[in-house]
Amino acid sequence: MGGLRESERAEQGALRLSIGLSVALAAIALIVGVASGTRIVIFDGAYMLIGLILSWASLRASSAVAAGPTRRFPFGRDALAPFVVAIQGVAIAGTLLFAAGDAVVIIRDGGTDVNPVVIAAYGAVTATIGSAVAWWLPRAAGRSDLVAAEAAQWRAGAVLSIVMTVGAVAALLIEMTDLREVVQYIDPVLVLISCVVLVPIPIRLVRSGLNELLEGAPPPATTEEIARVVDEVRNRYGLGEPAIRSSKVGRKLYVEVDFLVAASQWDVSEEDGVRHAVIDGLSHLGLDVWATVALTTDRDLVD
Template identity: 45%
Template sequence: MVDVTAEAAALGERRALTASLVTSGVLGLGAILWGLAARADVLVFDGIYMVAGIALVAVSLLASHAAASEPSHRFPFGRHAATPLTVAMQGAAILATLVYGAVSAVATLVAGGSQAAGSAILAYGVVSGVIAVLVAVWLHRLSPDGELARAEIVSWRAGAAMSAVVAVGGLVAILLVDNGYDRAASFVDPVLVLVAVASVAPLPVRLMREGVHELLEGSAPADVMAAVERAVDEGRAGFDLPDPLVRATKLGRRLYVEVDFVVEEARWDVDAEDRVRRAVVGALEQLPFDLWATVELTTDRELAE
């Protein structure tokens, strides 16, 4: 049976990624040209940051298609690992871009600063910040639960934060020039790059950490675990069963759940165990994931643990 909800979610995610791809390309190229014309390193850096994101979005689109594909002989469990792998790669690539920006800014400071116009920096910061916020909201509406889309939303929010810093820096540069501090104003551009890098750095680190956590089959997030435990309690209601041992891990949109009940000997047969399985799995299937569940009844605690 086709999971209509999962298909709709995958379609929404691909639409969000495509929208992000197109917008990144247009805004990134515009930022680079604007930055070169204004001789502002921070604008060029922001443009490179967005253009580099185009390749990442393209990879995300491929990962979305892979994760949504049916299991095959070669991949009997599907290819859901493509999602956290891509999220981790996005984090690493964004972090590398930030390192490049920081090195470039330090080189500019050592060279004596930049002659960028504060008005150009201020105008760009305002325009790009508004666009970044609007795109983040748009992507969230297209795919509110997609992990790959969420990574893109994080990237656009980071861009909005950087734009805010750029706008404030441009205003500071204008005030310094108006008050005769031209030498100090020349350092605003590279300092802005360093501030932007420092403010954005935690975001790609978090993406990398979350992606690697899923790839290593770590415990599902706390909210997901709570939902799993509620579903298990609902499914076992009406059966005289002890508290189960519940394990769960999430890999993209795939949720693996193992539920083990340690029961008394000679009280349960296969038919009764199947009724428990159907009830528990039926409750778990209400969760918004591609479910892979195992429900077992055993009299041997060592087998359960």
């Protein structure tokens, strides 16, 4: 449990840093966007503000999960983590939908004047910061679904900034040609392109969150590791092929392993040994393993 507490502290520290950076960048984005009348920058600032709210929700969820079981929640509140992840996906999807609709209206109304230099400079700075934070977060907090979702937000923001920068450079080049009227459409077109590029991120977040809330199977890599560990334990104790069921909710990894054995050959202490071997074998995953191992003579209980 000491390792889990350490990982929870790292998770909360990473989320706090993310919140602080989000506040600073969102303020800069809104000031620059409003002052220059650039929708793509305002959209970026709004995206960061929504991300800030979601980061705060992630931090609160992390604190609630770290508090452990209570009388009202005897198994803890780990389900808050995938719930917040799914909410993050829905919120990001709503932001993209609103921004895309606004961009279409602007294109229909004949575009808008922008300063490509402002967009290029802003995009280059935020792309660098966003990429750095997205790279650092998972390394600072290890296996944390909340931090992974946070990193996905920063990665999405970095992609948005890269699209912004490339589009602004293209606009600067177009201004040197006879097609300079096209520059009026650069701002809303950049917003639309960014929305299309970012669509996979909310889909992935919602799918991941719902999978855990519905007690779906863990990620393939985790499932394969469970099978490997159980196979090693089976061979060590001379057991037959087991029935394995597993699911992951937040930091909790539920593993149920049922072995069919002959009558009168095993006692409770030996069953405990098998269970400890499974838990110890999965401890390197950095998750709170809740393992149920049963040695039974009843085939119906295995099937």
